[in-house]
Amino acid sequence: MKGERQKAKISPLFEGIISRLDLGDQRQKVYVAYSGGVDSHVLLHLCASTPQLKDKLSAVYVDHGLQAEAGYWAKHCEQTANDLGVEFLTLRVNAQALPGESPEEAARNARYAALKSLMKVDDALLLAQHREDQLETVLLQLFRGSGLPGLSGMPETMVFGAGVMLRPLLNTPKQAISDYAQAYQLSWVEDPSNQRNDYDRNFLRNTVLPLLKQRWLAIDKTVSRSAKHCADAQVLVDDVAEELFVEVFNPADTTLCISRLTAHHLHQQQLIIRRWFRSIGLKMPAQAVVGRILSQVVAAAAQRDPVLSGQGYSIRRYRDKLYCLTNLSGTDLHLPEGRQAGKPDVTNLSGAGLPQDAFWPVGQASIKTAYNQVLSCVPSSKGMLCERWAGAKVEIRFRRGGEKVCLPERQGHHSLKNLFQEAGIPPWERDRIPLIYLDDRLAAVADKWISAEFYHEETNGCVSLLLQS
Template sequence: MLLSSSFIAAQLNSPCLSRVYVGYSGGVDSHVLLHLCASIVDLKHKITAVYVHHGLQPEADNWAKHCQHTACELGIDFKMLRVDASPKHGESPEEAARNARYTALKALIDVDCALLVAQHREDQLETVLLQLFRGGGLRGLSGMPETMAFGQGVLLRPLLNVAKQDIDDYARVQQLRWIEDPSNAQNDYDRNYLRNDILPLLKQRWPALDKTVSRSAAHCASAEILITQIARQWFSSVFNADDNTLLLSQLQAFEASQQQHIIRAWFQQLALKMPAQAFVQRIFQEVIHARQNSDPILAGQGISIRRYRDKLYCLKHSPQPLLADFIWPNTITSIALGDNRTLSCVPASSGIPVEYWRNAKIVVRFRVKCEKISLPARVDHHSLKNLFQEAGIPPWDRLMLPFIYLDDKLAAVGDKWISSDFYSETNESIRLVLRALQ
């Protein structure tokens, strides 16, 4: 293939783009992409070359200067982003660098903006093979898409169907100067080992391997899209949008293989990393199929999977704070509870009389036990335990509910119930509202 600016322009809907960011590491691939984009007259004034400084190589500062100089020579804007690429628990160095890079880049991409990256057909080949060796499913074997949502805009890979040799040929013809990262020659990382030692041998036997594997990836991507569409229909009949749970009786009406797709659709809905097959199996074995009278918990991937009655919950891993009792000044309408929630009093046509609220000593308490409350239009006092069970409030949520006392008498339980001793149907009333901060 003879690479040209018209080839890139044909893949971009540039009139609709207000800004185009080109991921530019200084290597030959990204340099070629940047050079091609800068050759498009109608696009050039919209381009910003972006260098992500990971701080992992001693030469990184010099690489940043090289990239800035190249952008200046091409007459386009330049931006450097510094990131912390230190691996978190469970992350490989390669994964940590990638996550840090993409997190920083996402913040740049606004509506009607695009990020262009220079991954090519051999990058796709490496990606698919690595997913195959790791036991990836259809999603992994689909490889990288040419277009995907990114930040508030879009990420494009205009060279994804271009051979690496074509990119190198263009760089030589145009006499480009690029950076050679010495870490690319080291086989510490799986991708480098595959690229340096394995693929050259495979291509001796199958020279068109990058083409054929890319074609297989496209078949997998097509199948994945179809299955995902069908799974979303199954998922919608099982998902409870009010609390992001799955209804177990509905879930178990499906075949076992369908249930697994529904679980994956659930993770996608919650914007979580796709679970490994082994983790999905454990959800069924250790939580869904656990004894009826048990309280099973499955922790992993930064979340906990729990079951309560007919619902399956996915809870983010954050230790529940030990909330201390405190006085709520009655001159303040909203308070922070210290666990990323607020409790507010708002005007209402019925509830706690405003006059009583303004003149009472208000205390907020937590983890109250053996307390009873009388409710409007109901006979006798009710234990909180019975009310919680009646309302279907899971045990872990009960621990976080604030109890509001007026002059040392229980007046309300969060925004769930108001005691009949404090309830009025006058217009001069307030109700409590409990909200999670965004």
């Protein structure tokens, strides 16, 4: 009888949670991330007890391969799913940390990547994070010096892969989840690593929060409310940042116009830089990094060529444009603290000496260059004669210095350096542009120029070049 009375008190709260979810008829599949712990078990049990979800529901267990108990947990989760009449999936991932990653971050990234692979349009992934998880997240972000995005905590709803991620229990107190589990006599597993205080979140949960709760009983509720205020403020900040960003951004080459950027005051410039990073899929830069971008690169004299690098990107300027070069041939370029912005520390960006010349195989329509670009030969009414192309020894080379070419309808020979300057091609891109030689004579500079010696106009009788990154 006692259990029945508990259920009667608990059910309205959790029924309200499900009714608020965006899980209508348009959802094709509903996945519950199920670890076997009490929180995800309650969420799975709740969903399995909801008639409109039952036929589209799957429980997903992610095996990180980090603990010996994982095999037992997977079997427990599978048995529980079977008892509930729910489809069960196991995903195995490699959660070994990469350089610069914490173990928690590595596990989360591997887990999310695996879960995203399941998602199709109109699918939903449900996570069982609750109000105390939100409290921990916000406090950890606070201790790390995060701004509004971090202090906003975890969103209740967000785009995830091709579908959507939902956290239906995010505003639910932990005690309510425990009461539900006891009332329905659920069985769950306990991860022993949760007791290890060498992880920041565990230390906070096991040592710090019990003390805080003695003084502030409703701390999870009040901090969650603060996170919501921060999230609302961030929406307004994002709107302002977007308006500023579109005025400065060059979509054709994903650069920023420096003169337009510097026309704004400092705080607006910082917003634009962060919005720029987000637009090209990079991790948000720290405040110090944004400061160095503005002071050492943006503020550098126009004739200087400073290089500022982080993990996986390099920031450079050329003329009135600010460039963010990602994964540039695997080379990590650095501008040391205190160094005057000027000549770059590294001038050979290939990281492996000069690139090798290559012969273009006869009859082959395209060739991969030393910089993983693809150079293709395509039919054209303007370009090099088909017969001359087919009968020549075609070789791909790269700049060595001093190359000159005579162009159609222009007098004299022009150095490639001057042509690149006229075309506004940044210095770091010039050595990566393939030069095409026919029988040891410079015939074309990628798909930009063709030598007057080889240039013809003849309907369906020529070939031109196309360079693709």
